[in-house]
Amino acid sequence: MIKGMQDTGSAMKPMMARLEVIANNLANINTTGFKRDDVFPAVLQDAVAGGGGTVLTRMESRAATDFSEGSVVQTNNPLDVALQGAGFFVVETPSGPRYTRNGSFSLAVDGTLTTSKGYPVAGTGGPIRFPDLQQLSRGSVAISESGEVSLDGKVIGQLRIVQVDRLSGLTKDGTSLFTAQQDVRTVDAPQEAVAVKQGFLEESNVDGIEEMITMIELMRAFESNQKAAQQQDATLDRTMDVGRF
Numbered sequence: 001m002i003k004g005m006q007d008t009g010s011a012m013k014p015m016m017a018r019l020e021v022i023a024n025n026l027a028n029i030n031t032t033g034f035k036r037d038d039v040f041p042a043v044l045q046d047a048v049a050g051g052g053g054t055v056l057t058r059m060e061s062r063a064a065t066d067f068s069e070g071s072v073v074q075t076n077n078p079l080d081v082a083l084q085g086a087g088f089f090v091v092e093t094p095s096g097p098r099y100t101r102n103g104s105f106s107l108a109v110d111g112t113l114t115t116s117k118g119y120p121v122a123g124t125g126g127p128i129r130f131p132d133l134q135q136l137s138r139g140s141v142a143i144s145e146s147g148e149v150s151l152d153g154k155v156i157g158q159l160r161i162v163q164v165d166r167l168s169g170l171t172k173d174g175t176s177l178f179t180a181q182q183d184v185r186t187v188d189a190p191q192e193a194v195a196v197k198q199g200f201l202e203e204s205n206v207d208g209i210e211e212m213i214t215m216i217e218l219m220r221a222f223e224s225n226q227k228a229a230q231q232q233d234a235t236l237d238r239t240m241d242v243g244r245f
Contacts, residue, residue, distance in 0.1 A: 033102030033176040034204040070205035078141040087194035090122035102176040128157035143198040
């Protein structure tokens with residue numbers, strides 16, 4: 001009976017973790033460059049010390065990020081850029097380089113191209129800086145498909161776009177930034193592999209309807225396990241009452 005309650009409780013833990021992940025996905029459905037997460041239950045078996053080969057079965061949750069491309073929406077903002085193909089923009093943060101698909105850029109007071117949070121966007125030769133903000137107009141900025149940034153026809157920088165050898169080695173840092181594990185290798189993306197679209201942004205790859213359906217199914221399964229645990233608990237109470245007599 002007690003083992004049954006343990007098994008039921010163990011099965012509920014991955015459901016709770018997945019519900020939390022789905023809630024976070026839905027909360028970021030309108031976050032530019034956001035990549036949805038999913039949680040997969042994993043059955044693990046641990047040997048019990050001195051148990052003569054006895055193993056203890058437990059359930060754990062393992063998260064994974066879906067790096068599929070989101071839809072591209074036109075904004076007509078010359079500092080907005082979207083990537084088509086496998087690649088990431090590089091962002092310089094106080095904690096080191098970060099990688100993102102969020103191309104919603106702006107300009108700092110000194111003309112440096114930055115993210116919405118003020119982090120400099122990396123170029124192939126360092127940060128990209130516009131020389132004269134006073135003369136800057138919306139129609140004078142051009143960003144080519146290769147990531148070349150021009151002002152009034154004069155090239156001022158090249159966006160650095162990289163690829164990683166193992167997407168599973170990227171860890172989220174906030175909503176749309178990623179940090180790479182030490183064993184992950186990054187290389188500059190070949191121009192033929194990635195195209196930059198000026199005046200566009202990549203939306204979140206979260207499918208709201210699909211996430212809601214999954215959430216409803218999980219909630220029903222969770223409630224069923226909860227009721228099963230309550231019934232087992234009630235049966236155990238009655239058994240103990242009988243034992244007292």
